[in-house]
Amino acid sequence: MASDLMNIVPVILSGGSGTRLWPVSKPEHPKQLLPLTAELTMLQLTAMRLEGFDSAPIGRPILVANAAHTDIIDDQLRQSGIEDYLLILEPIGRNTAPAIALAALEAQADDALLVMPSDHVIADLPAFHAAIARALPLVGKGSLVTFGITPDGPETGYGYIQMGQSCGEAVHEVVRFVEKPDVANAQKMLAEGNHVWNAGIFLFRADAYLAAMGRHQPDMLAAVRTSMTQARRDGAHVFPEAMAFHACPSDSIDYAIMEREAHVACVPVAMGWSDVGSWDSLHAISARDAANNAVRGEALLLGAQNCLVHSDGPRVTLVDVDDLIVVVSDGDVMILKRGESQKVRKVTEALKSLTAATTTH
Known part of the structure; x- marks a missing residue:
């Protein structure tokens, strides 16, 4: 399907507990559900992040969250004027790779999933929208795309992505993902100039992600599939079957999929990003x-x-x-x-x- 006809489905991950912002952020009320940076909560700001995007149609958002936060999330989305959404409620946290698979199984195969953590700040939305538009042609061809933040210093609190050859307009092949470095290595990567921070924001077709998971994590995919086949549904709420989801291996998308997959690209972008991690x-x-x-x-x-x-x-x-x-x-x-x-x-x-x-x- 041509990339300009792809439906973009926002997938918002809201499973974190945000304990690094204690005592304001606590497991029963984590940081994404708090108004830390504006009058709106971080979840509300994330859910509204594609307003004004006109390079592709936007589908119904899918949120993957802790079942304990159901009522708060419902209230916050409705206060933001978002009535049409799907909320997948995890019985237990299994990290980002299975969480995204839950959403991918619920979406249409040719939907482009824009995966966003619910607790990040993006100050320059036009820059973000432009980066998404640059990624779409590759996504249409089946690539898994990640967004890398142009670094403004030798930050040791983030993972890095080393970028290689150009494979589109301001899009690069990924050479490798780098663990959080010490100061010396962070300075070295900054001096080399072809490294960006790993923001944990992704764009790929649902079928491309599930195919990659089938190649690299078949047990994980099988467990998630079973949990969704046997899920209980109540209006906009989906409850994956607990026993099957408990049996699912726990891993991040970076370790489980992105570091193992061949067709991975990175769009570097400076967009006033922060994970508000402290x-x-x-x-x-x-x-x-x-x-x-x-x-x-x-x-x-x-x-x-x-x-x-x-x-x-x-x-x-x-x-x-x-x-x-x-x-x-x-x-x-x-x-x-x-x-x-x-x-x-x-x-x-x-x-x-x-x-x-x-x-x-």
């Missing part, structure tokens, strides 16, 4: 005052510089301090140095141990 990255993309402070909620800052304050109620007062992250949410208060927000993981692990110890006594 309080530091939220500070970086937030509006800031003259002293480089980012504030959400009630705060009084006197002589404070380079701080992030995020409060859901109590006023936070900072006096003559620099480089602090202060988060107040639902009775929890967290304070740490800016630049150290990856240590939030230690907090969530300590709290789990504390809860386990309390439960056993």
Whole structure:
């Protein structure tokens, strides 16, 4: 089918728990369901990301999410004016490769699936739309396409993609996927100039993805197929059969499919992207005052510089301090140095141990 006639189906992955933004983000209310970067939640912004795209028709979005978040997702989509959607509710998380397969089995074989995490920020939508349009001709020929973010520094928190020969207008063959590097390797890749950050955003035909999964992960495909054949359906909600889905191997699309597949291409794009993976990255993309402070909620800052304050109620007062992250949410208060927000993981692990110890006594 000609690429200009392909239906693009947004596939929104909303299974993450977002614990790196504790205490605001918690398993029962993860970051994609919160208004962290705007008045709308990150899920709502993702669901509206193709508004104004005119290079191909847009089909009904498919969301793959944790069954525990059903009501919240329904409410948020309807508040955004999105009434026609399909919500596939995973009985257990099995990472991105099976999640995308659930959506691919539900779509038409020749639909182009635009796979998007629900908790990323894209500031420049026209640039994103142009990148999608550049990818469509290759997608029509059966390639699996990933979108790579033009790096603006030697970031060690992202995986990288090494790009090779041109295979379309500003589209390149993928040479290899690179694990999250140390600083020296990140600087080396940046200097070479043919590397981009792996954003986890993809575009491919449903049948091309399922065929690749059949080649590289037949057990995974069989388990997902069974879970969807035996799924329970209730209006816009699809509940994959739990036993079959529990039996499915858990793996990311990168490891399970993309690194093994021959026909993979990358569209590099600078589009104001962030995965908002930490309080530091939220500070970086937030509006800031003259002293480089980012504030959400009630705060009084006197002589404070380079701080992030995020409060859901109590006023936070900072006096003559620099480089602090202060988060107040639902009775929890967290304070740490800016630049150290990856240590939030230690907090969530300590709290789990504390809860386990309390439960056993």
